[in-house]
Ligand code: FES
């Protein structure tokens with residue numbers, strides 16, 4: 551369990567990191583907090599030729615709160631966002647989900663953007679980004695673009711990032727006065743989610759997002775539903791997620807969790 | 822730009838438990854192996870090598886870290902603390918270590934170095950923790966021997982003692 555050999559670049563500026571990415575393309579990987587990538591290197595699930603360490607770039611270690619959007623730079627660790635004084639008021643959903651994101655010992659290193667770049671289907675940060683309708687800021691040496699979370703996350707550990715791009719930041723819209731709720735079932739808190747659900751109040755009703763079931767987190771927007779209309783919507787959603795059996799849970803158990811947790815969260819947000 | 826070639830060893834200078842230290846590492850060398858094999862600091866243990874078991878937990882610049890998910894070259898210029906730094910003297914245990922001993926919070930000891938580092942870091946910031954906070958912290962570690970209960974007891978007792986001696990010996 552040792553990584554294959556690679557060159558290591560300690561980037562001293564963002565341009566430098568982008569230059570190496572432009573030159574090396576898919577042979578290079580960005581190393582941020584390392585809590586997912588390093589494990590993949592150790593298991594040789596990833597064998598890049600070059601690692602570009604961006605954690606010494608102060609310009610990426612920023613949380614900006616501007617005009618209804620909180621933008622979290624690629625160097626911001628999960629523990630840093632958790633300790634950000636504005637979190638509870640501006641991003642209550644992230645405040646609820648972060649304690650479920652890994653453990654104290656991994657949040658101290660792992661970054662918010664890194665978790666989204668890794669795109670594990672059961673991870674909390676991509677789920678929160680999707681539930682809030684957030685976006686991913688991609689940058690290469692040639693261009694910058696922004697993708698909605700749903701367009702960025704394309705499959706299990708697959709994203710729309712091009713080989714020469716890195717995630718510069720992600721932005722979460724502040725849902726003013728909005729209600730939200732989060733619940734997860736995992737073997738232990740901090741382990742991978744069997745099912746994680748996030749609900750957010752919208753102008754017309756509620757959005758429910760589910761992680762850990764399909765290849766990507768999936769969200770549905772509903773009007774104010776309750777009673778059997780809500781049960782029917784949840785049941786249809788649970789089946790549309792195409793749950794699979796695995797080591798941790800059966801597909802049926804996952805569908806049950808989506809229905810049960812989903813109903814509680816939707817009611818909580820709409821109440 | 823500093824680019825270290827895959828097949829070359831680069832110097833790594835850092836401080837280990839307050840003393841300056843230095844070694845050489847190829848980019849792919851994990852910090853666990855660097856500390857144990859190059860520096861000779863074998864207190865940091867290696868279990869899973871993918872961030873799950875917690876045996877290798879240390880602090881880097883005051884933040885908890887899995888040494889197995891860290892490259893040796895990344896600690897250039899950093900302050901690293903390992904379990905070797907906990908005892909006040911070679912023949913004396915720190916407060917937390919003594920509590921572990923009294924409560925039989927270790928059997929084989931494989932997990933202990935990492936758990937001590939997590940608790941040492943945590944108790945500095947949370948002088949009066951509750952049991953659930955300790956258990957939450959321990960969820961980042963696997964222990965195959967103790968069933969965790971003695972570890973929780975030792976941690977709670979050490980917290981009280983440390984708070985009482987605040988300003989005195991830490992450990
Ligand atoms: S050896 Fe590092 S977490 Fe298991």
Ligand code: FES
Nearest residue numbers: 928930964965966
């Ligand atoms: S004491 Fe043996 S693994 Fe914890």
